[in-house]
Amino acid sequence: MKKLGMVGGTGPESTLVYYRDVIEGVKARRGAESLPMLTVESLSVFNVMSFCANRDYDGLADYLTAGFTNLANAGCEVASLTALTPHIVFDRVAERSRIPLVSAVGATCEAAVAAGVESVVLLGTEFTMREDFFAGPLRAAGLEVALPNDDEITVIQHHIASELEHGVVLDETRAEFVRIIERLRDEAGADQVVLGCTELPLILDDSTSPIPCLDPAQVHIAALVDAILDENDEPSPTAAH
Numbered sequence: 471m472k473k474l475g476m477v478g479g480t481g482p483e484s485t486l487v488y489y490r491d492v493i494e495g496v497k498a499r500r501g502a503e504s505l506p507m508l509t510v511e512s513l514s515v516f517n518v519m520s521f522c523a524n525r526d527y528d529g530l531a532d533y534l535t536a537g538f539t540n541l542a543n544a545g546c547e548v549a550s551l552t553a554l555t556p557h558i559v560f561d562r563v564a565e566r567s568r569i570p571l572v573s574a575v576g577a578t579c580e581a582a583v584a585a586g587v588e589s590v591v592l593l594g595t596e597f598t599m600r601e602d603f604f605a606g607p608l609r610a611a612g613l614e615v616a617l618p619n620d621d622e623i624t625v626i627q628h629h630i631a632s633e634l635e636h637g638v639v640l641d642e643t644r645a646e647f648v649r650i651i652e653r654l655r656d657e658a659g660a661d662q663v664v665l666g667c668t669e670l671p672l673i674l675d676d677s678t679s680p681i682p683c684l685d686p687a688q689v690h691i692a693a694l695v696d697a698i699l700d701e702n703d704e705p706s707p708t709a710a711h
Contacts, residue, residue, distance in 0.1 A: 472698040475541030475549035479512035481635045484668030488552040495695035509544045511537040522597040531559040542568040555595045574690035579611040581689040589614040591654045594666030596627035616658035634669035
């Protein structure tokens with residue numbers, strides 16, 4: 471079993487989900503007494519958002535690379551982010567990392583294609599919705615991608631930054647998100663919503679969303695379990711070196 475490193479704290483709520491569900495995934499595959507070797511390097515979601523707001527992607531890449539260097543020094547053999555917005559610089563960080571990194575974006579594209587999805591709504595932080603690092607690979611995989619308008623992006627970002635990143639879940643916020651998804655479903659014919667921020671599953675799931683949800687965190691976690699239990703040492707298609 472390979473030792474897994476995770477850059478967490480971006481944000482804390484999703485880091486908890488990753489930690490718990492990677493452990494449960496390994497136990498499900500190897501038995502109740504099989505626990506993975508894990509190290510978490512906790513950074514700050516608010517630093518990440520500040521780098522993105524200032525479009526300081528070199529600074530963000532340096533910030534994340536330092537975290538992965540610490541994980542490599544701790545003996546980790548494979549690693550990942552536990553958030554989606556930092557994937558905006560995933561490729562350049564992966565090139566600089568001493569250990570392989572597993573991409574949540576890559577895992578999500580694979581899952582959507584495998585499910586036979588044709589058109590998706592992409593929600594996330596304003597940086598995820600305005601930049602092309604997530605929508606671009608989805609389109610390259612053959613999917614149509616519907617995005618909120620500028621006003622809706624501002625609303626979503628506000629609720630993520632001021633509520634969900636602090637673990638605050640409000641019914642009125644959920645209702646706003648549902649209205650946005652309904653509009654995009656009706657206008658763009660989307661048949662699935664990609665929860666492109668790892669805090670969005672706190673407030674949306676298949677029971678509350680007007681169309682089925684694809685949770686990148688869960689498909690990413692499954693890919694991480696595959697990576698650390700890869701007995702043949704064959705590289706995952708979602709891993710970058």
